Amino acid sequence: MAHPSQLGFQDAASPVMEELLHFHDHALMIVFLISTLVLYIIVAMVSTKLTNMYILDSQEIEIIWTVLPAIILILIALPSLRILYLMDEINNPHLSVKAIGHQWYWSYEYTDYQEIAFDSYMIPTQDLAPGQFRLLEVDHRMVVPTEAPVRVLVTAEDVLHSWAVPALGVKMDAVPGRLNQTAFIASRPGVFYGQCSEICGANHSFMPIVVEAVPLMYFQDWSTLMLEDA
Amino acid sequence: MSNNFEDKIRSYSTAPFDARFPNTNQTRNCFQNYLDFHRCSKALSAKNQDTAPCEWFQKVYKSLCPNSWVTKWDEQVDNGNFAGRI
Numbered sequence: 001m002a003h004p005s006q007l008g009f010q011d012a013a014s015p016v017m018e019e020l021l022h023f024h025d026h027a028l029m030i031v032f033l034i035s036t037l038v039l040y041i042i043v044a045m046v047s048t049k050l051t052n053m054y055i056l057d058s059q060e061i062e063i064i065w066t067v068l069p070a071i072i073l074i075l076i077a078l079p080s081l082r083i084l085y086l087m088d089e090i091n092n093p094h095l096s097v098k099a100i101g102h103q104w105y106w107s108y109e110y111t112d113y114q115e116i117a118f119d120s121y122m123i124p125t126q127d128l129a130p131g132q133f134r135l136l137e138v139d140h141r142m143v144v145p146t147e148a149p150v151r152v153l154v155t156a157e158d159v160l161h162s163w164a165v166p167a168l169g170v171k172m173d174a175v176p177g178r179l180n181q182t183a184f185i186a187s188r189p190g191v192f193y194g195q196c197s198e199i200c201g202a203n204h205s206f207m208p209i210v211v212e213a214v215p216l217m218y219f220q221d222w223s224t225l226m227l228e229d230a
Numbered sequence: 231m232s233n234n235f236e237d238k239i240r241s242y243s244t245a246p247f248d249a250r251f252p253n254t255n256q257t258r259n260c261f262q263n264y265l266d267f268h269r270c271s272k273a274l275s276a277k278n279q280d281t282a283p284c285e286w287f288q289k290v291y292k293s294l295c296p297n298s299w300v301t302k303w304d305e306q307v308d309n310g311n312f313a314g315r316i
Contacts (some may be wrong), residue, residue, distance in 0.1 A: 090247050091247070092246055092247055093244055094243075095244055096244040096294065098294075098296050098297075100296055100298075109296065109297055111292050111297070112243070112244045112245075112293050115297075117297060151244065153256060153296075155296055157298065172254075178255060178257050179255070179257045179259075179260055179294065179296070180254050180255065180256070181254055181255075181256045182254070
């Protein structure tokens with residue numbers, strides 16, 4: 001989850017998010033290097049007593065500062081496109097879950113085998129147990145098995161919402177009348193938080209998403225429990 | 231217990247990738263399988279044949295389609311005002 005005064009991304013919990021994180025590190029390093037160079041040059045220009053009135057043009061440096069940025073852009077574009085295509089790869093999911101946005105809660109349906117369907121409301125601040133996170137906890141989490149490709153079909157029942165879990169590198173708009181597909185693999189067990197990412201009315205900030213990734217055995221136990229409770 | 235678990239793992243499956251619907255928008259995938267199930271059931275029962283082959287389409291649309299959509303369409307089919315051609 002997000003931490004106070006956090007600067008970077010949350011720890012990655014899926015292979016795609018790891019790639020995005022590393023790409024961001026790469027691109028940001030390039031940005032820092034260029035910014036440092038430019039800042040240095042500005043300071044050097046501003047703080048010298050020397051004046052030069054006689055240089056009109058210079059072929060060599062013009063070539064350098066045209067070709068070098070082009071190379072840098074290619075060095076950014078290639079990993080970027082690699083990740084773009086990686087995210088689009090065909091994966092054969094082991095599990096399909098439907099995430100349906102309502103005003104102002106999510107509901108989840110697991111209907112591959114039998115009917116598991118439940119609503120997921122935020123836990124109000126006054127009902128939190130010690131150690132729980134304000135505005136992030138829900139009464140029923142979306143449980144998925146680890147190391148399994150999961151397909152999430154996102155839609156909405158009323159207005160636009162958006163289903164986002166930063167640690168998994170996932171965000172997908174929930175549009176009424178439309179079924180949007182996204183997929184992820186939870187690489188490790190854990191609890192991953194997200195928040196509704198499309199303005200949807202008064203309680204838009206109070207309909208969080210919690211994904212709990214557990215080993216398959218525990219997922220089986222949980223789904224049996226959910227069926228009994230229904 | 232472990233035998234049961236292994237059986238479950240082997241048979242654990244969800245709607246597979248459908249090359250007719252490769253993109254993010256899976257609305258048509260859900261709707262098409264719903265239509266195909268009803269058309270298949272109608273065609274096979276008209277010939278007095280077993281409708282077991284149609285169960286694939288039902289499995290797929292149940293995996294993909296939100297329950298509220300299925301309930302609404304089932305109601306429309308029962309009332310005779312379903313928009314799709316079955």
